[in-house]
Amino acid sequence: MEAVIAPRKPPFHRYRDESGHSGVVAYAVMPDLIAVQFNDGSVYLYSHDCPGRRHVNRMKAIAREGHGLSTYISRHVGNRFSARLGPDEWLH
DSSP states (O other): OOOOOOOOOOOOEEOOOTTSOOSEEEEEEETTEEEEEETTSOEEEEETTTBTHHHHHHHHHHHHHTSSHHHHIIIIITTOOSEEEOTTGGGO
């Protein structure tokens, strides 16, 4: 019987927040999704399935730039996310 290997979760990168006013604290990038941690500790997963590849790719680019991610999410994505995790759920 083959061992089942759980996929590794990528580490979070601190969001630069060049404006100093973002609700985003950190992000993690995977091939088909981005995980965004907000200042309340919650983590939202945005995938190619929801809100879609175009939005996810744009969010990845913005996250790396360190400016405008929270605004992009509120203006273009809204409540379209794949999952919402509590502050400790990403760690398990």
